[in-house]
Amino acid sequence: MKKTLFLIICSTLSLTAVSQKHRKFFYATLQDEMGAVANAHVINLTTKQGTFTNDHGKFRILAIPNDTLKISFVGYETKKIVVAIHHFGIQENHIKLKKVPIELEEVELKKHDLTGFIALDSKHIKSEKEINAETLNLPFAGSRILTPAERRLHTAMTSSAGIPLDPLLNWMSGRLKKLKKLKAIEDTEKRVQNIRTNYRLYISNELSILQEDIERFIYFAEGADDFNSFYLNDEMSMIEFLQKKSIVFKKLNPKNYH
Incomplete structure (x- = not known):
């Protein structure tokens, strides 16, 4: 009897330990x-x-x-x-959850000579001149900041000496091809991150894609032949595209989507 009781206690403790882990x-x-x-x-x-x-x-x-x-x-x-x-x-x-009031900081109103008409008031408003690369007329001012992959590719394809020797050597060694591939991977990840950030809840709730399949579905949609980067800037086009791709995706995975 004591031996049976001891085994029961040990089993209970063991199950508790496993459940905690x-x-x-x-x-x-x-x-x-x-x-x-x-x-x-x-x-x-x-x-x-x-x-x-x-x-x-x-x-x-x-x-x-x-x-x-x-x-x-x-x-x-x-x-x-x-x-x-x-x-x-x-x-x-x-x-x-209980709502709490949000207190706004006090705003001090000062006297002014504004009329309410933008055309007239804009002539009397003084603003400090912004100091940046463009106002200082620095080289390449206003240019888009390159990503790491774009910067490496740009460096490999240009030569500071004026003689296009580096691009030729990079092409012969295969480095240029590798950098272009890295740039393509970076572009893909940017598009995937855009879909992941803006449409993850829509994919899960409206398209009924299982949680464990969401990442796979996003890469499936982005890698489709008819995917267009234009969709990333047009919400309605992206939603229509994802709806169409969800039908194809579910047909390819019949076990999970009856």
Whole structure:
């Protein structure tokens, strides 16, 4: 009997230790008095991992009992929650945030002779001359700042001595080809980051792409033959393009998208 009891205690302690090591998803909905709070920041202070609430105020984050979650958003009181075992039950967790008034700094109004007409008032407004490369008439003033890959490629393709010897040597050694490839990779990552930043929530919520497939889908869309960089500056064109690509992506992955 004692031996059986000892084995039961050891098993319980072992299971507890394992459960403490393996974090599970903590699911919750964030709300205020009016409804869902979107884009709030949620961070697990124990693991230093964070996430954001979606358009419906929902989020998930890996945690175990006794982890502390910190929830913050501009205009709301920051809230901390200590995770408990019951948070992993079948009932959904609802968290409420309290709004706080934002105090603006006092603005001092001074007397002026302005009439309210821009054409007249602009003649009487004095402004200090801005000092920069353009006002100082420095060489290449106003030029776009090159990225690291663009700068290396530019250096490899030009010669300070006036004799185009360096570009020829770089071409013969294969360095020019390598730099062009690095520049292409940098451009790809810029486009991918643009899609990731501006359309991640849309891809997840509206196109119903699984969380584990979002990165793969973004690279799939950016690498498509009919992708056009113009879409990055036209939201409607990008949304239509992503919708079309999501249909193709789901057909290529029938096991995950029935």
